[in-house]
Amino acid sequence: xxxxxxxxxxxxxxxxxxxxxxxxxxxxxxxxxxxxxxxxxxxxxxxxxxxxxxxxxxxxxxxxxxxxxxxxxxxxxxxxxxxxxxxxxxxxxxxxxxxxxxxxxxxxxxxxxxxxxxxxxxxxxxxxxxxxxxxxxxxxxxxxxxxxxxxxxxxxxxxxxxxxxxxxxxxxxxxxxxxxxxxxxxxxxxxxxxxxxxxxxxx
Numbered sequence: 001x002x003x004x005x006x007x008x009x010x011x012x013x014x015x016x017x018x019x020x021x022x023x024x025x026x027x028x029x030x031x032x033x034x035x036x037x038x039x040x041x042x043x044x045x046x047x048x049x050x051x052x053x054x055x056x057x058x059x060x061x062x063x064x065x066x067x068x069x070x071x072x073x074x075x076x077x078x079x080x081x082x083x084x085x086x087x088x089x090x091x092x093x094x095x096x097x098x099x100x101x102x103x104x105x106x107x108x109x110x111x112x113x114x115x116x117x118x119x120x121x122x123x124x125x126x127x128x129x130x131x132x133x134x135x136x137x138x139x140x141x142x143x144x145x146x147x148x149x150x151x152x153x154x155x156x157x158x159x160x161x162x163x164x165x166x167x168x169x170x171x172x173x174x175x176x177x178x179x180x181x182x183x184x185x186x187x188x189x190x191x192x193x194x195x196x197x198x199x200x201x202x203x
Contacts (some may be wrong), residue, residue, distance in 0.1 A: 004030065008053050015052065029056050044148045064186050073161070081129050087112070088128040088158045094120070095155065096130070100114050103127075131163050133180035143172040150175065153193065160188060 006016045007023040015029040029052050032135040036045035049060055081087060085099045089112070092159050097112035103124035110127070114120050141150050150166065150173045162185065179185040191197040 005064075013053060027056075030114075030177055034178070046121060070125070074125050077129050078103060078106065078124060081127070086163075088130050089122055089126055090128070090159065091122060091126045095158065097122070099127070128159065130158060131161050131179045133158060133163075133178060135180065135182040135185050136178045137175055137185040138195050139175045139177065139180075139189050140169075141173045141175060147173070157188070160192070162188060 001181055004027040015027050016025055017028045019026050031191055033048050034049060078191040081099055083102060087099050088097055089095055089097050094114045098113055099113040100113055103110045106125040109121040109123055112120055112122055154164050157177055165176040167174040179183055
């Protein structure tokens with residue numbers, strides 16, 4: 001059985017339940033919250049969320065924000081992507097594909113050309129535009145952080161719509177980042193890479 005241990009000290013929390021078998025307090029919030037959503041009762045789910053502890057309220061705000069960003073990026077793709085554009089695909093194994101047709105809606109599958117020449121089909125909701133701009137910035141990755149770290153950051157950069165180029169240096173990797181404006185590039189490097197801050201609201 002899946003459960004979440006309750007670390008709150010407030011005994012009057014409506015979701016704090018003592019499990020006799022486990023001999024611990026568990027949180028019943030997500031069980032009730034999911035039930036409300038599954039029943040289509042979004043108003044009831046919102047009321048439950050308002051009664052939840054700060055931890056779960058913050059987590060739901062974070063998830064909501066992620067959904068909104070994903071929706072915004074998908075709408076941008078539907079409106080502005082052109083046939084022949086190289087776009088970012090968040091579905092492995094290919095993260096850069098060439099668009100062979102324009103989608104009509106987010107659920108429609110579209111044909112794309114993978115780097116190996118193979119034609120694949122992907123849903124529009126998994127495809128994002130990559131900037132064609134030439135404003136640039138650089139971020140150095142020390143060799144001690146290895147190539148895996150480089151690939152993780154490359155994925156993050158492209159997810160946010162920037163274009164990348166990598167140069168191997170003697171003591172690490174130089175990640176070059178290209179975007180539509182110098183301010184966007186500088187903010188992304190400073191906030192998202194150097195400070196590991198979610199800059200989605202600013203780009």
